[in-house]
Amino acid sequence: MKKATKVLTLALAMIMLAGVLTACGGGSKNGSTLTFGTNPEFPPFEYVTSNGVIGEFDGIDMAIAKQIADENGMTVAMESMEFDSLLVALQNGQIDAVIAGMTATDERRETVDFSTTYYTATQVMIVKEDSDITKATDMADKKICVVQGYTGEVCVQEMGYSYEAFKKGTEAVLELVNGKCDVVVIDSATAKKYVGDNEGLKIVEDASAFESEEYAIAVQKGNTELLDKINASIEKMLSDGTINELAVKYTEEATAE
Numbered sequence: 001m002k003k004a005t006k007v008l009t010l011a012l013a014m015i016m017l018a019g020v021l022t023a024c025g026g027g028s029k030n031g032s033t034l035t036f037g038t039n040p041e042f043p044p045f046e047y048v049t050s051n052g053v054i055g056e057f058d059g060i061d062m063a064i065a066k067q068i069a070d071e072n073g074m075t076v077a078m079e080s081m082e083f084d085s086l087l088v089a090l091q092n093g094q095i096d097a098v099i100a101g102m103t104a105t106d107e108r109r110e111t112v113d114f115s116t117t118y119y120t121a122t123q124v125m126i127v128k129e130d131s132d133i134t135k136a137t138d139m140a141d142k143k144i145c146v147v148q149g150y151t152g153e154v155c156v157q158e159m160g161y162s163y164e165a166f167k168k169g170t171e172a173v174l175e176l177v178n179g180k181c182d183v184v185v186i187d188s189a190t191a192k193k194y195v196g197d198n199e200g201l202k203i204v205e206d207a208s209a210f211e212s213e214e215y216a217i218a219v220q221k222g223n224t225e226l227l228d229k230i231n232a233s234i235e236k237m238l239s240d241g242t243i244n245e246l247a248v249k250y251t252e253e254a255t256a257e
Ligand code: GLN
Pocket: 039, 042, 083, 100, 101, 102, 103, 104, 149, 150, 151, 152, 187, 213
């Protein structure tokens, strides 16, 4: 082959390769983009802000997601959707993984696989400062608010109490602030954020009524390739203190706002 032809052939090959790479990179499954789904209504884990760690998304989970992608040489993408839709979107391949302060429950394990636990929380009760609720059974004759599809809803259901479910934590808390309900059952770290943001509220804990909940990242059942990568990153972030630092940083920021 003449030199000029060789150069031309090489150039053509590179253009074709670039085309292939672009085609892969754009897809969410096998390319270099790792697409997570979240519901950014759950501070300090995920919330929308003007300048977040992933576009407009910020929080502990967002920093974790970004680091997982970075460590694996992938670009991170975040899709925002209703909490209830996350596992469906994962199952139908719209997203690669779910990171949403999601508790790894046995019920959810029937449809998806979960990573190593990266955070442990519990349900708590947010009440008005002058409330007479001191334990979970005190909720029996009270008006209870929960968020739809959260483990808090499942807990209250299992206790056999009636309740009203809202789409967002902020809506449930507003109901409490306005005196339209007596108690909001929600995850501990998020409860602290809401109590910090609103006057006149306090947290009531009841360790005998609410079990500890383990937050984990969900992937499609059997996607061990991705799960191994995620687990390796989480274990590293747990042992080198990254997750602890993120929890402190975002908890302080969230309550200082
Ligand atoms: N940990 C709760 C659950 O898994 C709430 C999660 C969330 O709202 N993001 O249901």
